Amino acid sequence: xxxxxxxxxxxxxxxxxxxxxxxxxxxxxxxxxxxxxxxxxxxxxxxxxxxxxxxxxxxxxxxxxxxxxxxxxxxxxxxxxxxxxxxxxxxxxxxxxxxxxxxxxxxxxxxxxxxxxxxxxxxxxxxxxxxxxxxxxxxxxxxxxxxxxxxxxxxxxxxxxxxxxxxxxxxxxxxxxxxxxxxxxxxxxxxxxxxxxxxxxxxxxxxxxxxxxxxxxxxxxxxxxxxxxxxxxxxxxxxxxxxxxxxxxxxxxxxxxxxxxxxxxxxxxxxxxxxxxxxxxxxxxxxxxxxxxxxxxxxxxxxxxxxxxxxxxxxxxxxxxxxxxxxxxxxxxxxxxxxxxxxxxxxxxxxxxxxxxxxxxxxxxxxxxxxxxxxxxxxxxxxxxxxxxxxxxxxxxxxxxxxxxxxxxxxxxxxxxxxxxxxxxxxxxxxxxxxxxxxxxxxxxxxxxxxxxxxxxxxxxxxxxxxxxxxxxxxxxxxxxxxxxxxxxxxxxxxxxxxxxxxxxxxxxxxxxxxxxxxxxxxxxxxxxxxxxxxxxxxxxxxxxxxxxxxxxxxxxxxxxxxxxxxxxxxxxxxxxxxxxxxxxxxxxxxxxxxxxx
Numbered sequence: 001x002x003x004x005x006x007x008x009x010x011x012x013x014x015x016x017x018x019x020x021x022x023x024x025x026x027x028x029x030x031x032x033x034x035x036x037x038x039x040x041x042x043x044x045x046x047x048x049x050x051x052x053x054x055x056x057x058x059x060x061x062x063x064x065x066x067x068x069x070x071x072x073x074x075x076x077x078x079x080x081x082x083x084x085x086x087x088x089x090x091x092x093x094x095x096x097x098x099x100x101x102x103x104x105x106x107x108x109x110x111x112x113x114x115x116x117x118x119x120x121x122x123x124x125x126x127x128x129x130x131x132x133x134x135x136x137x138x139x140x141x142x143x144x145x146x147x148x149x150x151x152x153x154x155x156x157x158x159x160x161x162x163x164x165x166x167x168x169x170x171x172x173x174x175x176x177x178x179x180x181x182x183x184x185x186x187x188x189x190x191x192x193x194x195x196x197x198x199x200x201x202x203x204x205x206x207x208x209x210x211x212x213x214x215x216x217x218x219x220x221x222x223x224x225x226x227x228x229x230x231x232x233x234x235x236x237x238x239x240x241x242x243x244x245x246x247x248x249x250x251x252x253x254x255x256x257x258x259x260x261x262x263x264x265x266x267x268x269x270x271x272x273x274x275x276x277x278x279x280x281x282x283x284x285x286x287x288x289x290x291x292x293x294x295x296x297x298x299x300x301x302x303x304x305x306x307x308x309x310x311x312x313x314x315x316x317x318x319x320x321x322x323x324x325x326x327x328x329x330x331x332x333x334x335x336x337x338x339x340x341x342x343x344x345x346x347x348x349x350x351x352x353x354x355x356x357x358x359x360x361x362x363x364x365x366x367x368x369x370x371x372x373x374x375x376x377x378x379x380x381x382x383x384x385x386x387x388x389x390x391x392x393x394x395x396x397x398x399x400x401x402x403x404x405x406x407x408x409x410x411x412x413x414x415x416x417x418x419x420x421x422x423x424x425x426x427x428x429x430x431x432x433x434x435x436x437x438x439x440x441x442x443x444x445x446x447x448x449x450x451x452x453x454x455x456x457x458x459x460x461x462x463x464x465x466x467x468x469x470x471x472x473x474x475x476x477x478x479x480x481x482x483x484x485x486x487x488x489x490x491x492x493x494x495x496x497x498x499x500x501x502x503x504x505x506x507x508x509x510x511x512x513x514x515x516x517x518x519x520x521x522x523x524x525x526x527x528x529x530x531x532x533x534x535x536x537x538x539x540x541x542x543x544x545x546x547x548x549x550x551x552x553x554x555x556x557x558x559x560x561x562x563x564x565x566x567x568x569x570x571x572x573x574x575x576x577x578x579x580x581x582x583x584x585x586x587x588x589x590x591x592x593x594x595x596x597x598x
Contacts, residue, residue: 044113044114044115045081045084045085045114045115046114046115046117047085047115048085048086048089048111048115048118049115049117049118049120049121049124050117051086052089052118052121052123052124053120053121053122053123055123057122057123057126057153057155058093058123058126058127058155059154059155059182059183059186063093063155064093064094064096064097064130065093065094065096065097065098067090067094068094069091069094069095069098069100071094072087072090072091072093072094073091075087075090075091076088076090076091085111085114085115088107088110088111089111089127091107092104092107092108092111092127092131093127095107095131096127096130096131096134099134100134101130101131101132101133101134101135102131102134102135104127104130104131104134105128105131105132105135108124108127108128108131111124112124122147122149122150122153122156125144125145125147125150125156126145126150126153126155126156126159128141128144129141129144129145129156129159129160129163130159132144132163133159133162133163133166136166137166138162138163138164138165138166138167139163139166139167141159141160141162141163141166142160142163142164142167145159145160145163152179153179154179154180154181154182154183154184155183157176157179157180157183158176158180158183158184158195160173160176160180161173161174161176161177161180161195161198161199161202162194162195162198164176164202165198165199165201165202166198168205168296170201170202170203170205170206171202171206173198173199173202174199174202174203174206174208177199180195189218192218193219193223193226196215196216196218196219197216197219197225197226197229199212199215200212200213200215200216200229200233201229201232203215204229204232204233204236207236209232209233209234209236209237210233210237212229212233213230213233213234213237216229216230216233224249224250224253224254224255224258225254225258227246227247227249227250227253227254228247228250228254228258228261228262228265230246231243231244231246231247231250231262231265232265234246235265235269240269240273243269244266244269247262247263247265247266248262248266250262251263251266256292257292257295257297260288260291260292260297261297263284263288264285264288264297264300264301264304267281267284267285267288267304268300268304271304271308278308278311278312279312281304281308282304282305282308282309282312282314282317285301285302285304285305285308286301286305286317288301289301289302289305289321289324294328299325299329302321302324302325302329303321303325305317305318305321306318306321306322306325309321310345315345315349315364316364316367318345319342319345319346319349319364319367319368319371320367320368322338322341322342322345322371323342323368323370323371325338326338326339326342326371327370339371342371343371343372343373346364346365346368346371346372346381347373347377347381349361349364350364350365350381350384350385352384352388358388358389358392358394361385361388362385362389362394362397362401365381365382365385365401366400366401369382369404374409378409379405379409379410382401382402382404382405383402385401386398386401386402386425389401390425390428393428395425395426395428395429396425396426396429396431398425399422399425399426399429399431399434402418402421402422402425403422403438405418406418406419406422406438406442413444413446413447413448413451415442415444416442416444416447416448416451416452416454416455417451417454418442419438419439419442419455420439420451420454420455420458422435422438423435423436423438423439423455423458423459423462424458424591426438426462427458427461427462427465427591427594428591428594429594430594432461432462432463432465432466433462433466435458435459435461435462435465436459436462436463436466439455439458439459439462440459453479453480453481453482456475456476456478456479456482457476457479457482457485457588458588458591459472459475460472460473460475460476460482460485460489461485461588461591461592463475464489464492464592465592465594469489469493472489473486473489483502483506484506484584484585484586484588485585485588486502487499487502487503487506487584487585488583488584488585488588488589488592489592490502491523492592494530496526496527496530496531497527497531499523499524499526499527500524500527500528500531500533503520503521503523503524503527504524506520506584507520507521507524508520508521510543510544510546510547511547512547513544513547513548513551514582515580515581515582516580516582516583516584518548518551518553518557518579518580518582519579519580519581519582519583519584520584521540521544521548521557522553522556522557522560522579522580523579524540525537525540525557525560525561526560528540529560529564532564534563534564537560537561537562537563537564538561538563540561541557541558541561541562544557544561545557553579553580556574556579559574
């Protein structure tokens with residue numbers, strides 16, 4: 001195995017990064033760099049930068065492989081300190097000539113660590129860019145090659161042609177041909193192959209397929225990469241039959257990437273000519289983007305899947321392909337519009353008028369929640385969905401949705417009311433521990449008083465469900481309108497003295513009684529009976545008899561306010577069961593009735 005470069009050459013520390021001008025510098029080159037712009041790290045083997053700058057600029061294939069890789073490595077191993085940078089330079093050029101960009105870049109990194117002035121030398125810049133292009137890091141290479149000094153350098157133009165093609169900038173890539181021609185014609189035909197392929201692909205991209213076919217004649221018909229470009233050019237020229245045969249040949253003889261690329265081109269052509277059904281094309285494109293990840297092939301497969309799924313109304317597949325495109329591929333120029341389209345599809349899918357079953361809508365939102373619009377629109381979307389889930393008693397699912405909002409999206413004071421809502425849903429779902437966590441994990445000192453009191457009431461209910469009634473009562477002490485909830489807790493604990501005092505203070509006027517009013521009066525009667533206060537019961541009976549007349553609870557009132565000892569226990573039990581279920585604590589009474597999870 002080839003010796004590891006970075007170990008054999010020197011140890012690596014923090015490396016100075018070459019500046020990478022913005023792509024606009026292709027039009028307006030950067031001003032000439034000066035030595036004062038060189039990295040400031042202390043050089044360890046300084047002196048080679050002016051030597052390299054004084055040499056003729058690298059040009060043609062001879063610049064990259066004057067000696068074999070083995071010989072240049074042997075020379076490097078034998079070099080002393082004075083000659084080490086020169087030996088490294090020869091080795092790096094040999095590696096580039098052999099197509100070993102990763103190894104070459106490692107050598108060049110070590111060289112610039114030892115002599116930062118190399119960043120200002122044109123030949124070094126071209127070599128570094130060439131290594132990056134071989135690693136398919138074209139955008140980085142463009143920045144290095146976009147200096148004024150290299151604007152008319154034929155070798156720089158040749159590598160810039162490759163880099164711009166990799167960066168999907170075909171017009172600018174073809175603009176390098178005139179400048180690159182001397183460097184390309186100096187190369188033998190095999191060494192021109194990659195540059196011809198790049199120029200051909202850029203020509204196809206700008207509707208110059210005939211010119212691409214002309215250039216491709218320089219590459220043998222046995223070359224799968226050239227055949228792939230030929231097939232795409234033939235498709236662009238409308239020669240479907242010949243294109244199909246050429247691409248089918250690539251599927252049999254090409255590399256894995258070339259086989260998938262050719263297969264995808266045939267699928268796209270079949271969809272365009274309507275010889276392949278949308279269903280067949282969708283299945284085939286999905287197989288490709290599952291089998292091949294991370295470059296233009298997957299991006300094209302995803303784009304095809306997105307178009308076909310959207311057209312067929314398969315919103316889940318469309319959102320899956322669209323979200324992957326948006327999150328992992330940045331070559332689209334319409335990212336904002338594309339995201340807007342995805343968000344509109346998600347919102348339309350979750351609209352109740354759409355008719356999608358609620359469980360499917362909830363699953364769809366959860367799977368693609370990162371696509372939800374930001375701000376009020378996104379909050380409304382998830383709140384409406386959570387309300388629909390709550391309406392059909394799917395409390396846990398609703399809590400899950402809103403808790404994601406609470407943790408990932410909502411900020412500052414808005415956490416207060418949302419945390420109370422999430423905790424309420426957790427209680428209804430039978431998970432008081434989660435409710436307590438939702439309240440306490442969102443605690444802040446600057447909530448307005450009404451929000452703070454609401455959170456304390458929900459916290460008290462969660463504590464009751466956890467069997468911590470004393471803590472619940474303590475939490476309600478400072479809540480101005482917590483009396484009704486405290487009374488409800490005392491009622492459930494059968495604390496008759498406290499109940500008697502609390503209901504006495506809350507007794508309504510003996511007029512038209514609501515269900516809550518009836519419950520207060522009847523609870524007061526039960527407390528008096530349990531405490532043996534017969535005279536008070538008699539006065540209560542006299543005061544409210546007329547008000548209870550004709551009400552469904554009239555019989556219960558008569559039994560509960562009768563003389564102590566005159567009614568059998570069965571009648572008392574029936575009377576207690578007839579007490580209206582409306583709680584004086586309102587919705588918090590319903591929360592106290594929530595059934596714990598199994």
